[in-house]
Amino acid sequence: MTSTATDLIVAAWPDCAPRLLRAGQLGPESHAEYAPAGGYRPLPDADALLEQVDLSGLFGRGGAAFPLGTKLRTVRDAARRGSETVVVANGEEGEPASVKDRWLLRNRPHLVLDGLRLAAAIVGAGRAYVYVSDTRAATAVTGALAELPPQTFGATEVTVLTVDPGYVAGEETAAVRRINGGPAKPTDKPPRPYEEGVLGLPTMVSNVETLANLPFIHEHGAAGFRAVGTPMSPGTFLATITGAGRPPILYEIPHGAAFSTLLKVYGVNAESVRGALMGGYFAGLLNTDVLDATLDHESMRRLGAGLGCGAISILTDDCPVAVAASVMSYFDRENAGQCGSCFNGTAAMAAVLCALRDGVATDEDVARLQRWSVVLRGRGACGTLDGATNIAASLLRQFPQLITRHLANDCPACRTAAYAAVRPYEVEAVAQP
Numbered sequence: 001m002t003s004t005a006t007d008l009i010v011a012a013w014p015d016c017a018p019r020l021l022r023a024g025q026l027g028p029e030s031h032a033e034y035a036p037a038g039g040y041r042p043l044p045d046a047d048a049l050l051e052q053v054d055l056s057g058l059f060g061r062g063g064a065a066f067p068l069g070t071k072l073r074t075v076r077d078a079a080r081r082g083s084e085t086v087v088v089a090n091g092e093e094g095e096p097a098s099v100k101d102r103w104l105l106r107n108r109p110h111l112v113l114d115g116l117r118l119a120a121a122i123v124g125a126g127r128a129y130v131y132v133s134d135t136r137a138a139t140a141v142t143g144a145l146a147e148l149p150p151q152t153f154g155a156t157e158v159t160v161l162t163v164d165p166g167y168v169a170g171e172e173t174a175a176v177r178r179i180n181g182g183p184a185k186p187t188d189k190p191p192r193p194y195e196e197g198v199l200g201l202p203t204m205v206s207n208v209e210t211l212a213n214l215p216f217i218h219e220h221g222a223a224g225f226r227a228v229g230t231p232m233s234p235g236t237f238l239a240t241i242t243g244a245g246r247p248p249i250l251y252e253i254p255h256g257a258a259f260s261t262l263l264k265v266y267g268v269n270a271e272s273v274r275g276a277l278m279g280g281y282f283a284g285l286l287n288t289d290v291l292d293a294t295l296d297h298e299s300m301r302r303l304g305a306g307l308g309c310g311a312i313s314i315l316t317d318d319c320p321v322a323v324a325a326s327v328m329s330y331f332d333r334e335n336a337g338q339c340g341s342c343f344n345g346t347a348a349m350a351a352v353l354c355a356l357r358d359g360v361a362t363d364e365d366v367a368r369l370q371r372w373s374v375v376l377r378g379r380g381a382c383g384t385l386d387g388a389t390n391i392a393a394s395l396l397r398q399f400p401q402l403i404t405r406h407l408a409n410d411c412p413a414c415r416t417a418a419y420a421a422v423r424p425y426e427v428e429a430v431a432q433p
Contacts, residue, residue: 007428008099009249013257014265016228019216019236020209021252025107028140031147034110038219040152046122050076053122053214055222057234061100062090062170062207063282063308063383065297071204072122074194078202079124086203087125088179088193089116089211091132092163092170095280096330096426098311100238101208103250105130105137108212109144113158115211118218120156123204128158130208131175133165167334171382172205174336185336186382209238209310229255233296237307242425243277243314244268255296262295263314272316275398277425279308281327282387284394285320304394313425321406322419324395325353330423331388341379345372346388353392357418359409366403370396 010023022029034040043049054069079085089112093101104112112130120128132138142160161179163169169184176197178184197203213235217225226234233255239262242248246266253262263270275287283306286293293299300306315323328350335342352369355361373393376385396403405411413419 007247008103009247010103011249011251011265013251013253016236016252016254018252020104020108020111020212020238021250022108028106028143029108029110031110031144034108034114039110039114039215040117041215041218043118043121043218049118049214049218050122052217052222056217056225057222057232058210058213058217058225059233059297060207061209061213061237061310063095063279065307068206068210071194071206072119075123075125075202075204078194084127084199084201085123085125086127086129086198086201087116087120087123088129088131088172088175088198088203088205089208090170090172090175090205091130091134091137091208092165092175092184093134093309094165094167094170094334095282095309095311096423097242097277097280097313098240098309099248099250099427100240100310102134102137104208104212104238105132105134106140109137109140110147111212111215112208113141113144113148115208115214116158117153117156118214119204119206119211120153125156125204127198128153128156129179129198130158130160131163131179132160133163133169135162138162167330168336168382168384174382175205176203185338188381230294230296230298232298237295237310239295240309240311240427241266241314242311242427243318244272244316246314248425248427253295257295259290259293259295262312263291266314268314268316274315274318275320276315277313277323277327278305280311281330281424282306282383282390283308284390285315285324285398286394287320287398289398304397311425317413318419319357319402319411319413320395320399321353321402321411322357322414323424324391325350325357326419326421326424327391328353328388331384331391335380335384336382339380339385341376342381342385342388345376345379345385348372349376349388349392353395356403356406357414359406359411359414361407363407366396366407 059065332350
């Protein structure tokens with residue numbers, strides 16, 4: 001069975017007023033539509049907004065879930081020591097199973113720009129960049145910038161930079177490297193961008209969904225932001241849901257919603273679920289334990305997974321071993337080719353998983369995969385190798401009986417029509433009305 005990209009549906013989540021999504025929004029929202037609804041509100045006190053961001057508990061929505069307030073404060077402090085600073089809205093959505101950032105940039109560019117404006121004001125940035133690979137997103141943002149009244153961004157110069165798409169191109173050091181004129185490939189850390197980024201200046205790189213939450217916090221404060229979600233995972237998040245033979249859907253989900261509720265809303269019978277691929281390709285596989293989970297950072301951590309970029313692929317007919325083989329093969333093709341451990345490690349793990357899918361792997365192969373899933377973790381310049389080891393380790397941990405069946409070449413799903421996809425659960429950003 002081969003997976004192909006399918007157009008997107010945007011849908012409301014039951015009993016949750018959307019903050020970022022607009023179901024039925026086709027094409028860029030104009031300044032005339034956005035501003036009268038409260039957009040581009042004056043910011044008399046940037047420090048007061050930063051305090052509200054801290055209190056809101058807003059985590060990054062790009063995958064790492066790092067507190068935005070901490071990033072903002074670090075770069076702002078550099079500005080107060082006399083350094084120039086830079087902000088980057090990172091919209092290079094290299095994760096094929098995620099579509100949220102492209103949707104925001106294409107359809108709500110002013111919301112993203114408003115968040116970028118607020119971040120730039122907080123850190124005193126002289127330069128701001130919108131970093132994208134999607135040409136339609138770049139066109140929408142460029143058009144939105146042309147609509148802005150003079151002085152909307154004050155003295156901050158805003159540039160839209162379009163990069164060739166790639167899984168590693170959205171890593172924060174890759175974004176900085178490309179803006180500085182180099183290839184969109186990660187660099188070793190330290191220094192981190194907040195220490196030395198664009199033009200060698202302290203730089204705050206933040207995912208566009210993260211920034212898109214700032215106007216809401218600016219208007220409603222930390223308490224308003226925390227009105228939904230959990231104490232440890234406040235607010236909503238954009239979730240790209242795929243799999244189970246269903247069309248992909250983009251929801252705005254309150255943190256803490258039950259996975260079982262997601263299945264009901266998405267139209268999937270829980271009894272047919274074998275597990276899920278969490279956080280796009282990065283956070284690994286979960287077995288049926290996910291049926292009792294809630295969609296928040298603390299629940300996912302307890303299961304050894306994560307929400308990542310909010311992409312969730314539900315596995316029903318697709319064999320988790322075959323899914324893992326396809327994802328690992330993608331990592332093998334898409335790694336930056338800069339780190340020997342990643343270049344060789346992803347290739348070796350992909351070979352074992354493909355052999356396991358095809359029923360020709362040995363116990364020794366599985367033992368090697370187990371060892372690589374541990375010793376290779378943390379050895380790459382970016383997160384690609386960690387994502388690969390997450391896939392391998394979670395498959396071995398979550399599906400031991402399925403591994404045994406594959407060693408015996410006894411998986412009915414893979415013997416008849418094994419799941420295979422060059423870009424597993426890829427989603428196009430064209431929304432259906």
